[in-house]
Amino acid sequence: MAEVSAEARIEAPAGKVWAQLTDFSSHGEWNATHTGFPEGGPATLEKGAVYEENMKLMGFPAEVTWTVDELERGRLLTTGGKGPMGVALVMRYSLAPSPDGEATTVRIEGEFTGAAVSMMGGKLKDSATAALQESLRKLDGLVTP
Template identity: 70%
Template sequence: MAEVTAESRIEASAAKVWAQLTDWAAYGEWSMTHTNFPGGGPETLAVGATFAENMKMMGFPAEVAWTVSELEDERLFAITGKGPMGVAILTRYTLIPDGAATTVRIDGEFNGAAVSLMAGKLKDSASAALNESLRKLAGLVA
């Protein structure tokens, strides 16, 4: 298993960050791993909703079939997915209001036989992508 975490204080309300985080058409403006949603993001944001995403991880294209696994408006959004080579992925976005700002934390987990072969490189690549994604997200909502 490989686990990654990135966290940043963004000078915007949780509502504003949440609106950007769940704007599927604008995902590519901030997410460093996102390529596209072949069928669009989830039609309705609810636990159990499914959608597909084309991504780029460590420079390689990957299609992930996601399911929304946890949801609390303006607070928590988690998705679990199946990627190539049987890799299971969890991505969790947590928003913590802090006055006029919001602390945004992204946690990622990767599981599967292929992960053990490249866990170190995957962690480094994913950490860099998450930190840059948070920087770009902050620029869009500030």
């Protein structure tokens, strides 16, 4: 198993960050691993929604089928995915507004399991962590004036 995480404070209200995070038409503008949605992302963002995503991690393309496992609008999105070579993924996006509501702490956590993951070990963790950090920088750039 490989677990990764990244966190950033974004100087924008949680509603604005959430709107960008869940706007699947602009996912490629901030998500460093995203290369496309064959079907355009989920038709409706709701618990149980299933969608496919094309990704690139460690230079390798991957097709992942995601299911929305948890959804608390404006605060939490957790998806579970099935990728190539029996790899299972979990991605958790959580938002915490500052007391004054003018900024948001965004945390992304990922978990990768499966036989292929144990072979890639540290390289996968390093690559995925860097991708999460880059994604948060890009997300910040899109929502911060």
